[in-house]
Amino acid sequence: MSIKIDSRTDALIMVDVQRDFCPGGALPVPEGDQVVPAINRVLGLASWLSVATRDWHPPDHCSFKARGGIWPVHCVAETSGAAFHPGLDAKKMRRIVSKATMKQAEAYSGFQGTELAGFLKGRGIRRVFVCGLATDYCVKATALDAKRAGFDVIILEDAIRGVEVHPGDCRKAVEEMQAAGIGSTKTTDLAV
Numbered sequence: 001m002s003i004k005i006d007s008r009t010d011a012l013i014m015v016d017v018q019r020d021f022c023p024g025g026a027l028p029v030p031e032g033d034q035v036v037p038a039i040n041r042v043l044g045l046a047s048w049l050s051v052a053t054r055d056w057h058p059p060d061h062c063s064f065k066a067r068g069g070i071w072p073v074h075c076v077a078e079t080s081g082a083a084f085h086p087g088l089d090a091k092k093m094r095r096i097v098s099k100a101t102m103k104q105a106e107a108y109s110g111f112q113g114t115e116l117a118g119f120l121k122g123r124g125i126r127r128v129f130v131c132g133l134a135t136d137y138c139v140k141a142t143a144l145d146a147k148r149a150g151f152d153v154i155i156l157e158d159a160i161r162g163v164e165v166h167p168g169d170c171r172k173a174v175e176e177m178q179a180a181g182i183g184s185t186k187t188t189d190l191a192v
């Protein structure tokens with residue numbers, strides 16, 4: 001069943017489609033780059049509000065192993081690894097939201113410590129479509145926070161990929177989002 005995009009009240013949130021999260025990067029998500037063609041297709045479907053979040057860490061961020069965190073060094077602000085995937089249609093991004101920019105605080109969600117909720121509400125947005133990386137971390141956290149902030153939320157299931165630190169993490173993340181009332185669809189089912 002197709003879902004009709006209303007460019008006045010719908011927005012697209014692209015979570016962390018950055019080089020370090022793609023194959024060859026510092027913290028690669030398997031097949032992470034494969035979300036790019038699907039995202040470009042939905043970016044071009046309508047003239048709608050699109051927001052790209054990005055991990056934008058200081059070099060000594062608390063999530064890094066050297067600082068007691070669980071991740072290798074990744075997405076350090078202003079480095080090539082923190083850049084968006086070069087295949088992403090960057091000129092169609094209307095807004096970039098940087099997160100986890102302070103060394104003491106981790107932020108998986110694009111809403112955590114940012115102005116994203118107020119920005120979207122100020123533009124009259126009521127529903128958000130969420131895609132990007134990684135399903136079991138930043139996509140999940142961003143989608144759940146969007147729901148808590150009062151938006152209707154739909155995951156684009158063919159435009160997300162997960163890390164799977166533990167097998168089954170992606171499936172659990174999807175179930176958790178569904179339990180929170182978040183819908184899902186495929187990019188090929190979006191229409192204008």
Ligand SMILES: [Zn+2]
Nearest residue numbers: 055063075100
């Ligand atoms: Zn990070």
